[in-house]
Each structure stands twice: as C-alpha cells, then as structure tokens.
Amino acid sequence: MDPRTLARGAAAAALALGGAGLAPAPASQAAPTAVQATATVRWGTSFDGTVGCSVSGDPSGYESVTLPANGGAVVRNVIRSGNVDDTGAAHRTQTVQRTKATASTRVRNGVPSSVDLLAEGRVGILGAAGNPCGASTFASADQELTFTLDRPLWMTLTSRAGRETGTALRMQDPLGDIKFRFDSYDTATESNQRWLVPPGEYHLIVGVSWFGDAAGGASTSRDGSGRIRVDFAEVGSASTRATGAGVKYAVPRPRVACATGTLPVDFTGKATRVRTATFFVNGKRVRTVRRPRPGASVSVPGLPATRPGTVRVRLVVDPPGKRRKAIVTTARSYRACAAPLNP
Known part of the structure; x- marks a missing residue:
C-alpha cells in the first residue's frame, strides 16, 4: 500500500x-x-x-x-x-x-x-x-x-x-x-x-x-x-493579560459576565488622577466615566455573545509634574460566551 x-x-x-x-x-x-x-x-x-x-x-x-x-x-x-x-x-x-x-x-x-x-x-x-x-x-x-x-x-x-x-x-x-x-x-x-x-x-x-x-x-x-x-x-474568560500603561488606573477583570454581556472594570487607588475613562468594545465606544472614584467598579456593556471581544480603556489623567494631562490606555481580550449558531 x-x-x-x-x-x-x-x-x-x-x-x-x-x-x-x-x-x-x-x-x-x-x-x-x-x-x-x-x-x-x-x-x-x-x-x-x-x-x-x-x-x-x-x-x-x-x-x-x-x-x-x-x-x-x-x-x-x-x-x-x-x-x-x-x-x-x-x-x-x-x-x-x-x-x-x-x-x-x-x-x-x-x-x-x-x-x-x-x-x-x-x-x-x-x-x-x-x-x-x-x-x-x-x-x-x-x-x-x-x-x-x-x-x-x-x-x-x-x-x-x-x-x-x-x-x-x-x-x-x-x-x-x-x-x-x-x-x-x-x-x-x-x-x-x-x-x-x-x-x-x-x-x-x-x-x-x-x-x-x-x-x-x-x-x-x-x-x-x-x-x-x-x-x-x-466561556467568557480572558485570552490575554491586561496590557498598557493604563492598567495602573483601571483593571479589566478576568471574565465577562456572560448572562448580561458586561465586563466589570475596577479602578485602582491611583484613579484619583483620572479625569475621564472611555470604554471601547471591539473598537466601538460604549461608555464614558468622568472622575471615577478609586476602588469603584464600572460595568462595561456590549460584549458580543458569540464572538471574541476586546475591551480597551482610554484614560485622560493628570500626571505628576508640569504636564497638564496625559492619555494612557489598557486593553484585554476575551473568549466568546457561546458558539455561533452557524459557525
């Protein structure tokens, strides 16, 4: 043969x-x-x-x-x-x-x-x-x-x-x-x-x-x-670590809440410097928070159920020193919560 x-x-x-x-x-x-x-x-x-x-x-x-x-x-x-x-x-x-x-x-x-x-x-x-x-x-x-x-x-x-x-x-x-x-x-x-x-x-x-x-x-x-x-x-778990300098101020949690399609993001003690935090899901803006409270959590909506999602946080902060503001980001990707109906 x-x-x-x-x-x-x-x-x-x-x-x-x-x-x-x-x-x-x-x-x-x-x-x-x-x-x-x-x-x-x-x-x-x-x-x-x-x-x-x-x-x-x-x-x-x-x-x-x-x-x-x-x-x-x-x-x-x-x-x-x-x-x-x-x-x-x-x-x-x-x-x-x-x-x-x-x-x-x-x-x-x-x-x-x-x-x-x-x-x-x-x-x-x-x-x-x-x-x-x-x-x-x-x-x-x-x-x-x-x-x-x-x-x-x-x-x-x-x-x-x-x-x-x-x-x-x-x-x-x-x-x-x-x-x-x-x-x-x-x-x-x-x-x-x-x-x-x-x-x-x-x-x-x-x-x-x-x-x-x-x-x-x-x-x-x-x-x-x-x-x-x-x-x-x-399902819904993070496929990457949180990256970017913004992780000092906001930390995306390791898993999506699949029942609601939302992701909690926690603000750290350094969030006193944050003026605004804008949240994006797969490139689409879904929420903006002004002057977040240190230790508070924000629920980010719009995570797709049957597709992987990436959450990016754009933060405008007051840095130490003479600079009046700085922009930093953090991002993390997640697995889908369910399989597509017609994969």
Whole structure:
C-alpha cells in the first residue's frame, strides 16, 4: 500500500480506535469523579498479504503510563523491532521502531486545563534480498483523558507535524459516538481549531504517528516528529493579560459576565488622577466615566455573545509634574460566551 495512503490515516490508525483506548464505555458505568490521564507508545509491523508471509519477533504492542494531574511531563523512550518472513523464514526482513514521547496533562478545579504531547522518532525496514514479502511498520504516541464537564468549556487544538507524520484528535461520549475530530498529515504549518464542548462525560485521545513501507526485499527509513496540544478555557474568560500603561488606573477583570454581556472594570487607588475613562468594545465606544472614584467598579456593556471581544480603556489623567494631562490606555481580550449558531 502507498505509504501516503497509510500515513494520511496515520494518527487515526495508531490511536487504536477499535481497541481499549476508545472502546465505548458500558451504559451502566458511573461517571468518573476525577480526570484520568494516560500516555501510550505503540509500534507495529505487518506484511503485504503475499501467501506464505508472516511476522515474528516483537511485531506489535504498546506501553502505557499514568500521567500526573499537575502538568508534570512524563518522557518515554521505546525501541522495538520485528520481522517479516517468507515461507519457512528462508528470508527475513527486519523492522525497527524508535519513539520518544513527552506527555503532560494539567487539571484545574476538577476539569482538564491542558493536554500536551510531543513525539519524535524513526521507523526503518531492512529488506532481505529474495524476500517476496513487502513490509509495513509504524510507531506512534498517544495521550488519553477521561473526564466529566458540568459546564461548557472552549477546547482549542494546536498541531504541527513534520514530513510523513500524522496528528489526530478524537473525542467521544460514553456511547462511543465521536463528537469532535481532527486529522492532519505531512504539513509543516501549524493547524488550529476550536470547539465549544457542552457539559457531559468524555473520552479524549490525541496522537502523533509515522509510517513506512517497502516492497519485497527493499529497504527504507523515515523520521517522524509532531506536537499536538489541547487547551481548555472557561466561556467568557480572558485570552490575554491586561496590557498598557493604563492598567495602573483601571483593571479589566478576568471574565465577562456572560448572562448580561458586561465586563466589570475596577479602578485602582491611583484613579484619583483620572479625569475621564472611555470604554471601547471591539473598537466601538460604549461608555464614558468622568472622575471615577478609586476602588469603584464600572460595568462595561456590549460584549458580543458569540464572538471574541476586546475591551480597551482610554484614560485622560493628570500626571505628576508640569504636564497638564496625559492619555494612557489598557486593553484585554476575551473568549466568546457561546458558539455561533452557524459557525
């Protein structure tokens, strides 16, 4: 089979969708009370179907490790090998799979915050002259997460894969229905996707993998590398820090009040110097406050429900010294509170 055909389904195949990783949970299974995370390195060797061919050695398998919830990285280095033999093992083609995987999961307040998987390695085939059996081999790393959400969260995926490398994501419910998916192959550019995940119980798996194959008696090798990261965030939460010199006088809070589409902004003790504060949402002026009281909060209206928003505050202040006034600003961006009806 064309290696590109194999590798376009690279991570999807290596995720073992029909295996233990993504098998549907029994309907009677209780919802997990904590996030459960594991990382797995897989390898495999197969032949092209010629009559009399077989595999031997260590042709396929996996190694798994449980991940801590504090974001600590776990590194796995795995080297395995297998054989593809013709009838009677008169000619033996050897395969090798090398994988280094670095995986981490971070959990906050009982829900996932981030999933990060970096993998690299090589697969090789050393053909035996006279062996009519073609050989295929793969190596992969994947990371699994089982969790329950009691509220919607934004899920953002960032992926990058090198040549002949695939990355993939699958997220399913307890019945085995895939709710979110992503596949990428052989692209050096960064891929980004975002989904709003509703409350529920989920099983998430991300993977990086690479393949190689060769006709009977031929040799080949391929290097692979890729990274896939998933970040979770609250709806309406800040996607940036507050920036600008104006933050000394006015501080936008870290989350939009989604029920009202407003954002509280707090004035600091230095606000005694502020003459006026003008508030903008996505470039549109929505409110002006004169001589704000230090320690007071102002509610900024007009945050869009289904689009990200940026709040900018323009402050006219009385600076110390001879200058009669100065203009400073602060700004902060926020995630949407809901998904568009027709994304």
